[in-house]
Amino acid sequence: xxxxxxxxxxxxxxxxxxxxxxxxxxxxxxxxxxxxxxxxxxxxxxxxxxxxxxxxxxxxxxxxxxxxxxxxxxxxxxxxxxxxxxxxxxxxxxxxxxxxxxxxxxxxxxxxxxxxxxxxxxxxxxxxxxxxxxxxxxxxxxxxxxxxxxxxxxxxxxxxxxxxx
Amino acid sequence: xxxxxxxxxxxxxxxxxxxxxxxxxxxxxxxxxxxxxxxxxxxxxxxxxxxxxxxxxxxxxxxxxxxxxxxxxxxxxxxxxxxxxxxxxxxxxxxxxxxxxxxxxxxxxxxxxxxxxxxxxxxxxxxxxxxxxxxxxxxxxxxxxxxxxxxxxxxxxxxxxxxxx
DNA sequence: GGCAAGAAGATTGCCCACAATTCAGTAGTA
DNA sequence: TACTACTGAATTGTGGGCAATCTTCTTGCC
Numbered sequence: 001x002x003x004x005x006x007x008x009x010x011x012x013x014x015x016x017x018x019x020x021x022x023x024x025x026x027x028x029x030x031x032x033x034x035x036x037x038x039x040x041x042x043x044x045x046x047x048x049x050x051x052x053x054x055x056x057x058x059x060x061x062x063x064x065x066x067x068x069x070x071x072x073x074x075x076x077x078x079x080x081x082x083x084x085x086x087x088x089x090x091x092x093x094x095x096x097x098x099x100x101x102x103x104x105x106x107x108x109x110x111x112x113x114x115x116x117x118x119x120x121x122x123x124x125x126x127x128x129x130x131x132x133x134x135x136x137x138x139x140x141x142x143x144x145x146x147x148x149x150x151x152x153x154x155x156x157x158x159x160x161x162x163x164x165x
Numbered sequence: 166x167x168x169x170x171x172x173x174x175x176x177x178x179x180x181x182x183x184x185x186x187x188x189x190x191x192x193x194x195x196x197x198x199x200x201x202x203x204x205x206x207x208x209x210x211x212x213x214x215x216x217x218x219x220x221x222x223x224x225x226x227x228x229x230x231x232x233x234x235x236x237x238x239x240x241x242x243x244x245x246x247x248x249x250x251x252x253x254x255x256x257x258x259x260x261x262x263x264x265x266x267x268x269x270x271x272x273x274x275x276x277x278x279x280x281x282x283x284x285x286x287x288x289x290x291x292x293x294x295x296x297x298x299x300x301x302x303x304x305x306x307x308x309x310x311x312x313x314x315x316x317x318x319x320x321x322x323x324x325x326x327x328x329x330x
Numbered sequence: 331g332g333c334a335a336g337a338a339g340a341t342t343g344c345c346c347a348c349a350a351t352t353c354a355g356t357a358g359t360a
Numbered sequence: 361t362a363c364t365a366c367t368g369a370a371t372t373g374t375g376g377g378c379a380a381t382c383t384t385c386t387t388g389c390c
Contacts, residue, residue: 018291019284021223021239025298025305026201026216028312031241033198034347035319036191041348042323051191052376058186069338074186076196079339081377087340088375105338105385119184126183132322133190133315140190143311147193150298150308154200157297158207199377206378217346234368244369246347252370253345270355270368 039132047121052077053089054122057111060095061119065110067100094118204297212286217242218254219287222276225260226284230275232265259283 021027040051049057052075059066059074066074072082086109089095094115100106135143186192205216214222217240224231224239231239237247251274254260259280265271300308 017227019223019226019287021220021227023291024220024223025300025309025312026198026205026294027220028309028316029194029198029201032312032316032319033191033194034241035316035323036194037347038323039319040191050375055186055189055192058184058189061184062182062186067338072338076199077376078378080341080379083340085376103338103386107339122184126188129191132319134318134322135190135315139311143315144190144193146304146308146311147190147197150300151193151197151200153299154197154204154297157299158200158203202377215345232368237368242346243348245349245371248370250346268356268368272369 036129036133039129043125043128043132044122047118047125048092049118049122052081052085053094054125056085056089057094057115057118057122060109060111060115065108067106067108068097069106071109089115201294201298204294208290208293208297209287212283212290213257214283214287217246217250218259219290221250221254222259222280222283222287225274225276225280230273232271232273233262234271236274254280 037051040054044051044054047054055075056071059071063070068079068082068086071086072078075082077085086095086097090097093112095109095111097107097109100108130140133140202216205219209216209219212219220240221236224236228235233244233247233251236251237243240247242250251260251262255262258277260274260276262272262274265273295305298305
């Protein structure tokens with residue numbers, strides 16, 4: 001260090017330092033997300049599902065059959081994530097993947113009997129999660145609104161400042 | 166399917182179905198988190214840091230030197246995540262890792278000159294993120310409070326129902 | 331028909347997260 | 361002093377997430 005910049009702890013940790021960790025909303029967000037992950041891990045244990053796999057099953061229980069593309073849109077996951085994930089779930093006997101006859105590019109995903117049956121086991125999951133979260137329905141949906149607004153704003157900012165040709 | 170259970174889309178997607186995707190707070194949370202990730206990726210591009218690496222640098226800029234254990238506590242990352250991450254950052258010339266003389270089990274992490282210098286480049290990051298989030302300071306800290314309360318509640322529920330010996 | 335453009339999945343490569351194990355070092359104690 | 365218990369890091373193995381690339385198939389247009 002030959003210049004005059006101060007790199008002492010006192011200087012770096014000053015009260016108005018915008019780089020302070022505890023000012024980072026994103027950190028709190030990830031923390032809450034991680035805490036959810038811990039709870040889901042425990043609650044989903046006897047279904048054998050991971051949290052992302054649980055999300056896939058929810059979409060399949062809702063729609064009975066879906067092309068990979070649609071799952072990708074619903075869960076905001078790209079094929080690089082979804083392909084191996086679905087492959088593991090197929091191997092576990094939860095779903096089948098078959099090329100669409102109408103459009104050979106498309107792969108249709110359907111739950112197996114075992115996959116559908118799992119719905120009974122998963123029925124209680126949302127209630128358990130809700131209890132662990134300890135939020136009133138009003139608080140929960142207020143938080144959801146805030147998060148959706150936030151995500152929308154962040155996405156928009158990317159569209160605005162970003163998409164280079 | 167030999168029993169009488171209905172697995173039709175209509176049955177599964179009913180309006181009061183607790184398994185509906187859009188009722189899952191956690192999904193919105195992860196979405197917001199992912200949106201943050203996208204923005205951070207772009208904003209951090211010319212620092213060469215990933216978001217987790219940025220968090221590590223923040224803690225180092227604040228404290229100048231830290232044992233791995235302390236970083237682990239501050240960022241809630243375990244050694245399985247932190248060890249390779251710090252190794253990559255050391256390889257990138259951002260920090261050094263040296264065994265503590267006082268306690269040979271402990272490894273002390275310090276920023277290099279290059280690592281400290283990066284602080285200048287990162288100075289503008291929080292403001293850019295804040296702008297992209299589009300929240301007033303009041304909204305932001307309200308959201309932080311809500312998220313911390315949520316995370317605390319989730320963590321507590323784990324302590325209560327979980328910790329098998 | 332034939333060709334260019336685009337769409338859907340899969341693959342590869344890198345990084346992060348977590349569980350479980352291992353190893354070296356420290357501390358407490360008979 | 362030896363024996364044990366514990367602690368801090370590192371490693372191994374699995375699963376997610378994303379960027380970039382590739383293959384195959386469809387579509388549109390000449």
